[in-house]
Amino acid sequence: MRSGENLWVIAKQRGISIDEIKKLNPGVNYRDLKVGQKIRVK
Structure with missing residues (x-):
């Protein structure tokens, strides 16, 4: 995790x-x- 990341951001970036x-x-x-x-993550 990086500062400012959350599950929604990670999911969106990874598709x-x-x-x-x-x-x-x-x-x-x-x-x-x-x-x-x-x-x-996948």
């Missing part, structure tokens, strides 16, 4: 849905994402 990101990252608290935190 996937927020639900797909959530399925790839079970157990991640999306309301408390940190700068530098890594998440999986």
Whole structure:
């Protein structure tokens, strides 16, 4: 994660849905994402 990014921005940039990101990252608290935190994307 970079400063200013959120799931909507990441999903739009990668051409996937927020639900797909959530399925790839079970157990991640999306309301408390940190700068530098890594998440999986397609």
